[in-house]
Amino acid sequence: MLDGNGRVLAEAVLSQAGHAEFGGVVPEIAARAHLLHLPELARRVLAEAAIAEPGFVPADLVAVAASTGPGLIGGLIVGSGLGRGLALSLGVPFVPVNHIEAHALTARLPGLVPGGAEFPYLLLLVSGGHCQCIAVDGLGSYRRLGGTIDDAAGEAFDKVAKLLGLGWPGGPALERLALEGDPAAIPLPRPLLGRAGCDFSFSGLKTAVAQRLAGRPADQALDRREAADLAASFQAAVADVMADRVRHALGMMPEATLLVAAGGVAANATLRSRLAAVASAQGVRFAAPPLRLCTDNAVMVAWTAIERLRAGAVEGGVSGDLLTPARPRWPLQEMAATPGSPG
Amino acid sequence: MSEADSGTVELLLARLADTEALGRRVAGLLRPGDSVLLEGPLGAGKSTLARALLRALCRDPAMEVPSPTFTLVQEYESPLGPVSHFDLWRLDGPAGLPELGWEEAREGVVLVEWPDRLQSLRPDDALAIGLAPVVDDADGRLARISGWPGRRDALLALPPGAPAG
Numbered sequence: 001m002l003d004g005n006g007r008v009l010a011e012a013v014l015s016q017a018g019h020a021e022f023g024g025v026v027p028e029i030a031a032r033a034h035l036l037h038l039p040e041l042a043r044r045v046l047a048e049a050a051i052a053e054p055g056f057v058p059a060d061l062v063a064v065a066a067s068t069g070p071g072l073i074g075g076l077i078v079g080s081g082l083g084r085g086l087a088l089s090l091g092v093p094f095v096p097v098n099h100i101e102a103h104a105l106t107a108r109l110p111g112l113v114p115g116g117a118e119f120p121y122l123l124l125l126v127s128g129g130h131c132q133c134i135a136v137d138g139l140g141s142y143r144r145l146g147g148t149i150d151d152a153a154g155e156a157f158d159k160v161a162k163l164l165g166l167g168w169p170g171g172p173a174l175e176r177l178a179l180e181g182d183p184a185a186i187p188l189p190r191p192l193l194g195r196a197g198c199d200f201s202f203s204g205l206k207t208a209v210a211q212r213l214a215g216r217p218a219d220q221a222l223d224r225r226e227a228a229d230l231a232a233s234f235q236a237a238v239a240d241v242m243a244d245r246v247r248h249a250l251g252m253m254p255e256a257t258l259l260v261a262a263g264g265v266a267a268n269a270t271l272r273s274r275l276a277a278v279a280s281a282q283g284v285r286f287a288a289p290p291l292r293l294c295t296d297n298a299v300m301v302a303w304t305a306i307e308r309l310r311a312g313a314v315e316g317g318v319s320g321d322l323l324t325p326a327r328p329r330w331p332l333q334e335m336a337a338t339p340g341s342p343g
Numbered sequence: 344m345s346e347a348d349s350g351t352v353e354l355l356l357a358r359l360a361d362t363e364a365l366g367r368r369v370a371g372l373l374r375p376g377d378s379v380l381l382e383g384p385l386g387a388g389k390s391t392l393a394r395a396l397l398r399a400l401c402r403d404p405a406m407e408v409p410s411p412t413f414t415l416v417q418e419y420e421s422p423l424g425p426v427s428h429f430d431l432w433r434l435d436g437p438a439g440l441p442e443l444g445w446e447e448a449r450e451g452v453v454l455v456e457w458p459d460r461l462q463s464l465r466p467d468d469a470l471a472i473g474l475a476p477v478v479d480d481a482d483g484r485l486a487r488i489s490g491w492p493g494r495r496d497a498l499l500a501l502p503p504g505a506p507a508g
Contacts, residue, residue: 031442074442128412128413129412129414148409150390150394150409150410151412152410152412155412155413159412162385203390203391207386208481209386210384210385210386210387211386215478328418
């Protein structure tokens with residue numbers, strides 16, 4: 001829950017530790033789990049807001065927002081259904097939000113980026129499911145400059161971590177192991193390095209690591225030193241590619257004065273420092289929101305609704321659309337400038 | 344090509360282009376209700392084959408085929424109707440499949456990576472393609488093909504490296 005200035009009054013997220021409750025089921029597929037936990041999470045946020053803001057009652061809400069896509073339909077239907085019901089009962093607008101747009105606008109949360117994040121800026125969204133460069137030209141105006149043609153960056157980290165026998169989540173475990181290794185020890189490919197545009201490809205890099213491991217004698221266990229060298233070499237390859245691709249993306253967007261890195265992979269310190277260096281060399285600022293705001297979260301969804309409501313106030317009001325269906329596919333390019341009416 | 348056992352044929356795919364050509368050949372023989380299961384370790388070429396198959400099926404050689412690992416399933420529209428590309432790597436069993444729309448997806452074409460997670464839901468009439476890397480050969484793959492007895496000859500009529508018909 002956010003106030004009109006983007007200050008977070010209360011927030012809750014179903015914690016990673018809670019995943020055990022699902023008995024190994026991937027949480028986002030479980031619409032039933034959304035159904036089970038979401039009402040309680042909403043109640044908790046309302047209760048916490050009343051503590052943060054004495055005198056607050058739910059009737060004070062001016063709008064309710066929920067992600068309506070893109071993603072797996074079950075969870076989206078449950079989440080947006082709860083949001084719609086709450087909005088309807090309070091007689092306030094429901095704002096359907098594209099959660100990729102929410103990632104794109106997170107940097108604009110007041111106080112997050114020193115000096116603010118005025119449009120236009122370049123967003124690098126790198127997570128388990130996403131790897132793309134987005135030109136954030138303005139509210140509702142986004143251009144996908146490039147993205148992965150196969151695996152997402154976080155997926156590559158997770159799969160290589162799995163190949164190295166590391167636990168879940170793979171990315172942070174691989175980063176820790178890489179600290180002990182030599183990033184120049186093992187030659188690995190740099191897919192698409194130097195290629196025009198800013199597309200990414202990680203499948204071949206993952207395969208190269210798999211083949212490196214498959215080529216070892218079967219009776220010889222992977223020692224820690226070798227695993228660390230592979231981890232460090234893999235991370236260096238990803239960093240080289242990402243730096244190169246983002247340099248190209250900034251070249252495609254000369255009007256940008258800010259590079260924002262979001263998504264779980266942006267928490268990787270090696271990547272972060274490389275991206276900061278690329279930004280610095282091109283004379284643009286660099287910012288990466290904290291991890292809790294980089295992964296999927298409700299704060300960014302509420303903030304996006306505030307941005308849209310503000311724009312709507314200018315354009316003549318938001319019509320809360322109670323009938324907008326959840327969308328498993330929802331390209332950012334289809335974000336209409338008209339608030340509250342996607343697609 | 345060699346008969347490994349009565350139901351399985353082994354095929355050497357020497358180059359990446361051969362893996363892609365096999366995907367295109369499968370695409371040319373698909374019917375609604377078919378399931379294609381892609382087996383093999385990480386990096387074996389399952390996604391490469393899937394990408395070629397989906398692009399051929401949707402008649403769009405440049406179509407984006409993102410990895411379905413994190414979304415678990417990606418859906419496409421093809422002249423044959425809906426095609427669902429599942430990646431069950433993150434699942435440890437079939438419990439989540441109903442919520443992923445497995446039953447509805449089966450009415451169209453399903454393409455499944457990591458099909459061992461299907462367990463009891465594994466379709467009996469599936470075409471199964473197992474891919475394995477070839478030692479000391481970065482691009483070579485060994486494909487083990489089983490299922491589709493009625494369409495096997497058509498599938499293997501030409502070497503997979505030949506231009507797709």
